[in-house]
Structure formats: C-alpha cells, structure tokens
Amino acid sequence: MVTWQGLLIFLFLETSYASSCPDLCTCSPSDHQPLKVDCSFRELETLPPLPKSTQELNLQHNKLESIPAGAFDNLQMLNVINLSSNPWHCDCGIWYLKNWVEDQPGDLLSSDVKCFTPPSLHQKPVSELTKELTSCSSSRKYCIDFLFIDAFLLLLMVLWFCFLIGSLMIAKRIKFKMKI
Template sequence: MAHKMVACPLLWIPATAGFVTLMLFSLVHAEICPLSCTCKPLGEMKGWLVDCSSKGLKEVPDLPVSTRKLYLQNNSMTTVRTGAFDNLHNLEEMNVSDNPWNCDCDILYLKFWLQDFSESSIANVICATPASNERKPLSQLTGNELDNCWKSLPIKCLNFFWRDLALITFAVVVLILTSCALRFSKRLAYQVTTRDYYSAAPLLRKHNLENYMSQ
C-alpha cells in the first residue's frame, strides 16, 4: 500500500508538467496574437505566421514583433497608421491586397514601406478611392496624384523648408549686392583714372612741346 501511494504522485508529474506547459503556451500565444487573427508558430524559423485575412478589419492590429508572415488581405482597411509595421524586423512575407485603399496623402506610409519591403507586395495594392485614383496601382502613383500632401508633412519638415527658403533668399540678396558693389567700384575706378588722365594732359602736352622746341 505504501509503495502505491509513492508511485501515484510520480505518475502525475509528467501530466502536470505537460498541462502547465500548455497553459503557459496558451497565455503567451494569447498575449502576442491579435484577437481577430490566427497565429501559428513556424517551428525552426522561430517566428509567427499571423493570418488576419477576411476578418473585416478596418485597421492594422498590434502585431507580434516576431511576425515573419503576415496576411491582411480581403479586409476593410482604407489606410495604415504611421509606424504600424516599423517593429516587424523579421518580416519575410506580406499580403495587403483586396482592401478598399483610400489613396490620398495618408497612404504615403504604406506606399514607402511596401516599396522598401518588396515589389511583389505593393504590386497588388489597388486604390479604391478617391475617384481620381480608382483602380490605379498604388505603386504607380506619384506625389502629384496624391491630394493635399502638404498637410501630412511633419511640422519639423515645414520648419526646415522655411529655414532653407530664408537662407536661399539671403544668399541671392548677398550675391546681388556684391555684384552691384563690384560694378560701382569698377565705374568709380574708371572715373578716377579718366579724371587723372585729363588733369595730367596739359602738363604732358607742355612737356612734349618743350622737348620739340629744344630739338
């Protein structure tokens, strides 16, 4: 009887450890995976496949830092907040197609980020609005086709713009004043030289006459 009482707890240890491990895994998984998405570990790749496709999402959820594959296609997203993907340093695959993207100046973050990430990721991003950009690929839009882009410029950028404009204006004014000063100095030197010449002319003629008479 004593032997059986000792053996039973030993049999419970593996089962208890497995249960605790499963609970910890579930807690960690729930903490890093968005509620609206499905996350799967990629084994040896040490990262996550995060599937948020066809969930009716209107914005990008907070994503696990170790995301390697991200699927956001077929949702209701019109734009992406600035910085939404900045922490995904291990990302290798991404799909954001089949969303009603609003291609105004607010879409610049997504455009630039996808351009740096891969050409294939931005190739399937098609604009839905505004009407002027409807059905146009985001990759082909230029700054002139994105409305009100000046509104999205950071205040610091605008400050730099006005500072540079002031410096350029100051430099142009200095060049103009320098040019005017050089012209004035040349004219003044010419006038002084001409005056000295005509002042010395009578003396020079008298000297030449005296030399002629002496001969």
C-alpha cells in the same frame, strides 16, 4: 505533483503567448518561432497589433483603408505580406503605406496594393502615386519650421519683458500729488 507556483508560471506563459496573436487572426506555428499571421477575410477596419516575430502576414479581403504610420516598422522578420482586396483610400493617410511598399524588396508583396477611393484613382497601384500626393508632402512640418516659430516666440517674449521693465522704471520716476 504540481505546485501553485508552477501553475501560475504556466498560466503566465500561456497568457503572454496568447496575447501575441491578434484576437481576430489565426497564428501558426504554435511555438515561439516566426509566425504566420492570417487576418484575411475578417472584415477588419483597423490593423490589429502584430507580433514582432511575424514572418508572413495575410491582410487581404478586409475593410482596411489605410495603415497607421509606423505599424510595420517593427516587423523585421517579415518575408511575405498580402494587402490585396482592401478598399485603400488614397489620400494623405496612405503616405506611410506608399513609402513602406517602395522600401520593400520586390518579392515581399504577394500582390499589388491598389487604390479604391477616390474614384479618380480607382485601381491605381499605391506604388505609382506621385503627383496625387504632392499636397501631402507640402503640408508637413519639419524641425526647421518649429525652430523658426520658437525663435520668433522667444523674441516676442524678450521684447515684452523689456517693455514691462521700461514701463516699471518710468512709473517709478513719476510722482503723483493729490490734493484733497
């Protein structure tokens, strides 16, 4: 005999697993083991949320132009990934993907990731981008930059506060006489 509590638990478990596989992708195996996630040939323009247990990821033949920073950082079990045949746009937005590809072992990527645009970089492997992305690294803000900005703003605030106190002290000493 099935109770309503058992039915609710079953529905909860089924729903929580179903949400782990992206909507537009297929996942196998169907148990909670490391997954093979196939999102190829889906015309994806953005990367779907991926389960942490993804072991193999196929994203080839989509419309992906870049990967958001940190998108692959939680995929610790990833053994194979295919990112080929996407129109990768090689500007500063490709920085994360370039660094992530460089950090991976040689046999992880099943094919090269190549630029599609701009035309000057067409078919150039993302891993070979160097001087093309130098403007990206120079525009980055570092913690030390924020420290100097904060120190400067704090100094301005202290000077403004001293100016206000000095103005109040001078105003207190000045007496006005009015004759009517």
